[in-house]
Amino acid sequence: MEEIRKEQVINGAIRCIIKKGFNQVSVKDIAAEAGVSTGIIYHYFRNKNDLLVQVLKYSFRKSHEQAMETVEKIRPFEEKLLKHIENINFVPKENPDFYSILLNFLGQVKYNQAVEEVTQKFMRNLRLYVDRILEVGVKQGYIKGDHLECLSAIIIGLGMGLGIQWTIDKKAFSIDQISEIFKEMVLNYIYKQTN
Amino acid sequence: MEEIRKEQVINGAIRCIIKKGFNQVSVKDIAAEAGVSTGIIYHYFRNKNDLLVQVLKYSFRKSHEQAMETVEKIRPFEEKLLKHIENINFVPKENPDFYSILLNFLGQVKYNQAVEEVTQKFMRNLRLYVDRILEVGVKQGYIKGDHLECLSAIIIGLGMGLGIQWTIDKKAFSIDQISEIFKEMVLNYIYKQTN
Amino acid sequence: MEEIRKEQVINGAIRCIIKKGFNQVSVKDIAAEAGVSTGIIYHYFRNKNDLLVQVLKYSFRKSHEQAMETVEKIRPFEEKLLKHIENINFVPKENPDFYSILLNFLGQVKYNQAVEEVTQKFMRNLRLYVDRILEVGVKQGYIKGDHLECLSAIIIGLGMGLGIQWTIDKKAFSIDQISEIFKEMVLNYIYKQTN
Amino acid sequence: MEEIRKEQVINGAIRCIIKKGFNQVSVKDIAAEAGVSTGIIYHYFRNKNDLLVQVLKYSFRKSHEQAMETVEKIRPFEEKLLKHIENINFVPKENPDFYSILLNFLGQVKYNQAVEEVTQKFMRNLRLYVDRILEVGVKQGYIKGDHLECLSAIIIGLGMGLGIQWTIDKKAFSIDQISEIFKEMVLNYIYKQTN
DNA sequence: TATGAATGAGGATTCATTCAT
């Protein structure tokens, strides 16, 4: 029951942030959106900041789960890597709310330790997942392991940079097209190192 | 005189935003930091939002000028392109305040039309600048023009994605190392298309 | 059972008031301190104010019982009077919590009829008890009854005034020393009237 | 101007406390009573507690000034001492608001350091003033200095104890009558020590 | 009896904005 209520409030908060923006959201708004009283929010969360941190954690978890879903099942190395890059690049299109939430929180990282920790952990996990895929490629002899330690940051960084650009300006480019090019660049890079 | 006062206030606002974060800054804070009264701020800016938009414009202009400075003088195509990529990648290290400011504003884009317009224009200019460099490369016969229309978004996107990752977590990777790899990836791509 | 529960809650409330102060105590605090739920408090007490009035009554009764204990047994007039004065003067030292509680409630007397009535009754009983001792002294011929009607108020008043001073500032004076002097002043007064 | 505004707010706060009681007073009440906006209170006082401490200081200062006024001019030792005792005893009648305020704050002493400090200082000054009068009596040879060090606490303590009793229950006794008796007790005591 | 989730009015405090000086 407690978990249900917490999720109810978190989802209300997410809808509010998407609709009005992080800075403009009040506890009253969230309570109304979630269909509860303001008081109950303080029963389940220490304060507004605690709630917002839970929102971030929840969003990260959901996004992660969603992005992994399709990749998990794929075995062949190259196919798995390319599908993962595609997934990352397609987040802004397929889950635009996530970028809304993310952009709202990124500005807070520097000023809010809890937000910083949660965000750092999320980013590290993202890179780690890519690293693991690449490791498999190395182990199976497809690619050499040299010069691969930064590739995860590049893949995640590009995904994020494109996502933000596209969120700011949907007319900037075609995500589909750019994703293809980027996949090609990555393949070039890992095989060139190998040959 | 008006310009001096405006810049004085804008710089106070920038210092405040960097120090306390966008959401936590009040007009009183800015006035105190700039060494003026709150009243005078309303003499030179329509309201707080107007001031913040001016801050964004000012930051974008300064960052742009700084990033261009070294590149402008370089003539040879490849050298110019690589130097520009390097410049973009090094912004978070050499001008970390810019990323502080940028991240503070990115969350507002969706909810504030003026911020949206200014940000969109800035991003377009960034891509345009890269496109121009590439165009010169095509004209001078170094590379073919096909498949280059998305490269600017990739270059800018990666710069931004790395900048944000690094701003969030300085231990994530070495900017220098990653910049080298990325430059290699870009060269691979443009010459492979050509040959 | 009802009495046990009520006393359990009252004692929780007393500990809370001593620890945090009357104004700062919530029903939730009291429930937690007493080891019960908030709901049960409303089963045994009409509301928070009712509970607090019961706390006051209980404190007055306990303090009264404690102060009387030693005096009751003493028969000789002068010895009994002096011992009672001493008891009154020593309350702040021997039962400092009582003064904590008392001071917390005194400010409410004017604004809370129930508190006013309970406090007035307690103060009257205190004076009455002194009056009875003096009456015995008169009956037994030790002192004359003229000019004695105010002595109880003086004895109680001084006890209270010293208690409050000492509660505010333990370094203000030595209760033992002052009690001796005051006993002497009272004896001087009642025998001077007599001779 | 700042001082006038501060006094305006303090007086509003005093009227509120007298009318509704310390615990029941809100900043909104005080603002309304003082005829200002709530915002301005935070312009002149750090917070509600700061304002209340200023109220206490102000009340203490005013009460002190008022009590001293008549005594200051009197030179002869005995007359001066008796007049001072009388003044102390008559405060509840002549300045009942002071006792209202005092009782409202006494309960806070233990839980509020600023209130504690201000109250301790006030009480010490009260005793000091009595001590100075007695010193003069000693110097001029009217009385001996032995056994006088506690007399100030007794005089202040009785004044306070009677004041509180009378504030709680006006029918308890006649202040005039009791003041006469107490003055007699003090004279007995100081001269008995002398002869 | 007993619990503690739920309510929502009310409290302290902040802050963008105005305006008399």
Added chain:
DNA sequence: GATGAATGAATCCTCATTCAT
């Protein structure tokens, strides 16, 4: 141009009280 006192709506949060279980 320049100041900063003044406003009051809005914010976060608390808490007495109720009630379904």
